[in-house]
Amino acid sequence: MTTTHRTFWQTPKAGNIARLTRQTERLSALPPDQVRIAVRAVGLNFADIFALTGLYSATPAGAFIPGLEFAGTVVEVGTDAAGFAPGDRVMGVTRFGGYTSVIDSEPDYLMPLPDGWDFAQGAAWPAQTLTAWYALTRLGVLQAGQRVLIHSAAGGVGLQAMKLARALGAEPVGTVGSAAKASWLGEQGFASVLVRERDFARQLQRQDLHFDLVLDAIGGRVQRASFAALKPMGRLVVFGAAEFTPTGLRPNYLKAAWRYLRRPRYDVMEMISSNRSVLAFNLIWLWEQQAEMRVLLAELNQVPLPPPHVGQRFSFDDAHAALELLRSGQSVGKVVLELDHGC
Template sequence: MMLTRQVYRMPKAGSLHDLALQTERISYPKPDEVCVQVKAIGLNFADIFAMQGLYSATPAGSFIPGLEFSGVVVAVGSGVAEWQVGDRVMGATKFGGYVSHLNINHRYVIALPQEWSFEEGAGFLVQGLTAYYALTQLGNLQPGMTVLIHSAAGGVGILANRICKKLGTYTIGSVGQENKVRFLQEEEAYDAVILRGGDFKRKLEEALRGRPLELIMECIGGKILQQGWEIMAPMGRMVVYGNASFSSYGAKPNYPKLIWKFLRRPQIDPLKLPTLNKSLMGFNLIYLYEQTDLMHRLLRELQDLGLKPQHIGHVFEFNQMYEAIRLFQSGKTVGKVVVRV
């Protein structure tokens, strides 16, 4: 059996202008695969960095962006027993998500909760796993800790706060725009919310109210990273999972600006870490993609928390992919940006 599918494909990484909608053939799934008719696609910063050529894990040559999706199983490989045609699923893929149909190993999809929409399913796996792994595996999240979560109104930030609250921690969220402060105060249970600016360090110290800052979910970089590091208490852990300060609104990277930021980036000396008694860790979820047993264990633990579904802030249609990407780049989004297929 051969299906026809619609895909957004890049001839190579470099410019968002090169992303093109194409019609391609897709074969019957291999014995260990299922074919999913995609209903919703979740956008991530990794998509943008990959398309601009700033992501080390980007495939060489032509590739299809996209890391997470939800949909319906429409064909099942001969060796797959746990899935049937018609099952509602959500999944993670190492690129290849900007499509109407995809074949994927059966272990990279899980059941979409019956009460969740396809849009909610497309916004959960990558960002939920990112938040959970960073907090619990690297951050050693414990009840009573004080946690700073940057990009607090984004998909990772929202789920990170909900995970923290399940474990009884004090959370401080930081955002870059005033409307996001209001959203968090009204919709999410942060204990304090900071609007980042030139006085960020003072605001953070005030929000701590004498508490030791023990864990930072860092995705901004630059001065914000440096100031958080300085305030973080001994035995504290900073987990870096992104660098929003290096993102650009244009189709291509602004290399002079990136070089300037790179040269002015914080310099943290490893030789001083024992004296400071602080930990700096970094990870990229895509490098854990092959660790399927670990991913499934983390997913079971994450699902056992019983979190509310992801907050879906913006929904676009499949033919509006460019508009969705542009809004996502702007930094004006709240919650998850999803493209409906």
């Protein structure tokens, strides 16, 4: 491929996924402190959907390219950049801008693609694994022997969290929305999986389940029931709100407002009495903390993990179909866009 032009998916403004269109532009000169990558795969995240529909607090104003993670091959290195050379296979993170055939990145946001991994597996690793690790270790302070409840366990973040929790010596208990997903997780070696019932609070009470830590990106009644199931000194770590996922290409603002008004609310005085905590984060703000990100990545390099599971692969041309599958909640593992030649 040549690197004189790049192809990318861009929306003129947030509010409707249908506005996302494929475009082409001529590349400008590479900044001296950056590395140019021919992108071969792009990882999709729920944050992409929330950004495109305008429900994400970090959404850029005006036109923007979605996408938080990618993998590809280095084609050019700036005169002031170090650590990589043309031909290197890398994976990386970006604060938006990932749906593109060519991306320029500071070296701190790039990592070597492990031997034996394909580009789709590389694109499936950075954002979801950093999210799971940050939630488990920095906020959750998970210890060996503790029991952690992980919602949406068959999804990208959930599956990585299940693996990481087990690697830390903890007992992961996953939840999913269907028996098929529970069966699939069982095939991956995870025996403790709950198919969430409509009355999740009663389900937990009936089975007398209690947890040291809960990782939640669903919200609503599921989150409220999870908090109630925490042991003393337990932590609820929140990093998303899938219940707000639009069922169409744009938000139903009335329904979203109703859910917002009915969202769980926590009384800090009651939390003091029961000795339970609620913590929340948005990983995108970590992009500005390069030193902390380097530390997290160094820690993850010491954790033996298999490559992430890529459940569905789409052509880069089929971004809308890939987003629709992710939005449907029917995907298992990571949804990835692939480019044959990085263009």
